[in-house]
Amino acid sequence: MALSHAILVSLLDRAHSGYDLAKRFDQTVGFFWPVSHQQIYQELHKLAAAGRVRAETVTQSERPNRIVYELTDEGRRALDQWLTEPTEPPTFKEELLVKLFALDEHNRDDLLAEIRSRRQLHAERLARYEAIMAEHYPQPEALNARRRGRYLGLRMGILTERTTLAWCDEALALVALPKAAAAVGSGRPRPAD
Amino acid sequence: MALSHAILVSLLDRAHSGYDLAKRFDQTVGFFWPVSHQQIYQELHKLAAAGRVRAETVTQSERPNRIVYELTDEGRRALDQWLTEPTEPPTFKEELLVKLFALDEHNRDDLLAEIRSRRQLHAERLARYEAIMAEHYPQPEALNARRRGRYLGLRMGILTERTTLAWCDEALALVALPKAAAAVGSGRPRPAD
DNA sequence: GGCTCCATGTAAGTTGTTACATGATTCA
DNA sequence: TGAATCATGTAACAACTTACATGGAGCC
Numbered sequence: 001m002a003l004s005h006a007i008l009v010s011l012l013d014r015a016h017s018g019y020d021l022a023k024r025f026d027q028t029v030g031f032f033w034p035v036s037h038q039q040i041y042q043e044l045h046k047l048a049a050a051g052r053v054r055a056e057t058v059t060q061s062e063r064p065n066r067i068v069y070e071l072t073d074e075g076r077r078a079l080d081q082w083l084t085e086p087t088e089p090p091t092f093k094e095e096l097l098v099k100l101f102a103l104d105e106h107n108r109d110d111l112l113a114e115i116r117s118r119r120q121l122h123a124e125r126l127a128r129y130e131a132i133m134a135e136h137y138p139q140p141e142a143l144n145a146r147r148r149g150r151y152l153g154l155r156m157g158i159l160t161e162r163t164t165l166a167w168c169d170e171a172l173a174l175v176a177l178p179k180a181a182a183a184v185g186s187g188r189p190r191p192a193d
Numbered sequence: 194m195a196l197s198h199a200i201l202v203s204l205l206d207r208a209h210s211g212y213d214l215a216k217r218f219d220q221t222v223g224f225f226w227p228v229s230h231q232q233i234y235q236e237l238h239k240l241a242a243a244g245r246v247r248a249e250t251v252t253q254s255e256r257p258n259r260i261v262y263e264l265t266d267e268g269r270r271a272l273d274q275w276l277t278e279p280t281e282p283p284t285f286k287e288e289l290l291v292k293l294f295a296l297d298e299h300n301r302d303d304l305l306a307e308i309r310s311r312r313q314l315h316a317e318r319l320a321r322y323e324a325i326m327a328e329h330y331p332q333p334e335a336l337n338a339r340r341r342g343r344y345l346g347l348r349m350g351i352l353t354e355r356t357t358l359a360w361c362d363e364a365l366a367l368v369a370l371p372k373a374a375a376a377v378g379s380g381r382p383r384p385a386d
Numbered sequence: 387g388g389c390t391c392c393a394t395g396t397a398a399g400t401t402g403t404t405a406c407a408t409g410a411t412t413c414a
Numbered sequence: 415t416g417a418a419t420c421a422t423g424t425a426a427c428a429a430c431t432t433a434c435a436t437g438g439a440g441c442c
Contacts, residue, residue, distance in 0.1 A: 002288045003429080009294045019393050032290040039430065041395065062439070064393040083300045087288045087307050089314060094283045095195045097225040097349060099276055101202045103342030107276045114280050121282060140367060149296030149304075152364050156290060163356045171345050177334060196401080212421050232402065234423065255411070257421040 002088070004043055004052075006033045008071065008079045011053065012146075015070035018044050028150070031157060044069055052078050103175065112175055119168035126161035129154055195281070197236055197245075199226045201264065201272045204246065205339075208263035211237050221343070224350060237262055245271050296368065305368055312361035319354035322347060 006029050010021055021044075022037040024030075044067075047053045052075035058066045071079075096118055103111055137143070137151045199222050203214055214237075215230040217223075237260075240246045245268035251259045264272075289311055296304055330336070330344045 002286075002291055006291050009291060012295060017393075018395095029291055029294055032285060032287040034284060034286070036431070037393095038395085038432090041393095060393095064437080066393065079295060080300065083292055083295060084303050087292065087311065088286075089311075090285060090287045090289070091227060092225060092283060092285055093195075093227070093281075094225040094349075095281045096283070097346045098195055098199050098202060098222055099280060100342035100345050101222055101339075102205060102272060102276060103338050105338055107273065108338065110277050118280065118282075141370060144372065145296050145298055145301065145368075148367055149293035152293050152360075152367065153290045155363065156287075156360050159356045159360055160285075160353075163352045167345075167349050167352055170348065174333060174341055174345065175338075179337065194400085210421075211423095229403070230421095231404090231423085234421095253421095257409080259421065 002033060003035060003039060004047055005079065005082050006035065007040065007043055007047065008052065008075055008082075011069060011071045011075070012079075015056075015068045017058075017066040017068050019066065028153075032153060047075070051075075100171075108175060112172065115168055115171050115175065119165060119172070122161050122164045122168065126158065126165065129157045129161060133158060195226060196228060196232060197240055198272065198275050199228065200233065200236055200240065201245065201268055201275075204262060204264045204268070205272075208249075208261045210251075210259040210261050212259065221346075225346060240268070244268075293364075301368060305365065308361055308364050308368065312358065312365070315354050315357045315361065319351065319358065322350045322354060326351060 006025075007021060010016065010024060010029055016024065018037070018041045021040050022035075025035055025040070044053065044055075048055050048069070052072055053069040054072050056068050056070070058068055060066065096114060099111060099114065133154055137147075137154065140148065140151045140155075143151060199218075200214060203209065203217060203222055209217065211230070211234045214233050215228075218228055218233070237246065237248075241248050241262070245265060246262040247265050249261050249263070251261055253259060289307060292304060292307065326347055330340075330347065333341060333344045333348075336344060
């Protein structure tokens with residue numbers, strides 16, 4: 001149940017509305033813990049009921065009112081407590097790899113197309129992360145602790161995207177390769193399987 | 194909704210019981226699409242109701258009976274159809290990185306310990322995958338299509354674990370490093386932030 | 387006139403988790 | 415004697431998704 005904690009973490013710096021949080025999540029914590037805006041609103045209600053955040057309504061003319069949440073001492077304690085508890089192992093869900101388990105002669109082209117479009121996605125992500133890195137984290141050793149933590153998140157993103165790109169290239173080559181063509185050194189085909 | 198498809202994929206080779214599937218999942222498809230045994234049993238009922246698998250009870254003495262499921266033509270068609278549809282982008286959930294967003298002087302040691310234990314986990318996984326690779330996939334180009342798909346899954350696992358290990362080492366070094374110690378070339382400390 | 391942004395929410399549905407239940411067999 | 419393996423399942427709950435609702439402001 002790290003969703004509530006992900007929200008508490010986001011409130012560490014300063015108070016935010018649910019709307020703010022949803023937007024920030026898309027760029028930061030949400031990369032490691034994806035969350036929809038409905039989840040955020042619901043979780044904020046629960047956190048308020050539990051006394052871990054305090055809600056304050058900001059009336060606005062010309063705009064809908066905002067409800068801004070800030071951490072309470074109670075919330076801060078809950079966060080610290082959580083940091084000392086053992087961490088869940090990471091989980092992936094990679095539909096593409098499930099599909100590859102069904103790879104066969106007659107679906108080869110479909111899957112090649114999927115890998116290509118996946119490659120594109122990861123290339124774009126990598127470019128985005130590298131731009132953020134160049135702009136905001138030129139010298140990681142000079143950062144204070146809080147920003148080092150964020151840097152490490154971004155760094156993980158970059159390493160992951162690079163690895164995935166490399167994998168895509170391998171996959172494209174191997175899937176496209178004719179059946180058992182590459183018999184060590186000689187270009188001659190071999191009986192398959 | 195790839196859970197049902199993950200099951201169909203697993204039934205491609207031959208018929209399996211729910212129990213078999215749960216065990217196989219732990220080692221194969223489940224790495225990319227984690228599923229509990231309850232989900233499998235429930236999904237099998239739905240798939241049977243939809244005519245995508247056919248159930249057959251195998252009576253056993255000395256053991257509880259097994260219910261063995263095999264793909265129907267309908268199921269095969271559903272699988273092929275799914276392969277042509279666009280693939281969901283992969284999702285991660287990395288609680289450790291969420292925690293790192295809260296990195297601070299007073300929780301540094303807790304988080305260092307977490308990273309160390311995470312490093313251990315990934316080192317073990319890597320060793321396991323590399324053993325499987327050495328034993329079952331010595332020469333990927335010589336494989337038929339189906340096995341190439343599986344090889345690529347394993348390959349992804351290996352690349353991912355290596356990357357994560359490298360990240361853990363970076364993270365341990367950076368988090369342990371004293372505040373703003375590394376001012377280009379000179380060993381002298383600098384004002385922080 | 388239609389689109390997007392701001393801002394919060396309800397409701398219904400699906401998916402996934404945790405706990406519990408059964409009962410014989412095999413192994414330490 | 416206790417634990418693990420085999421084999422399937424129910425029930426309750428928690429997490430997450432999808433669709434829908436409101437209504438003004440500003441932009442093209």
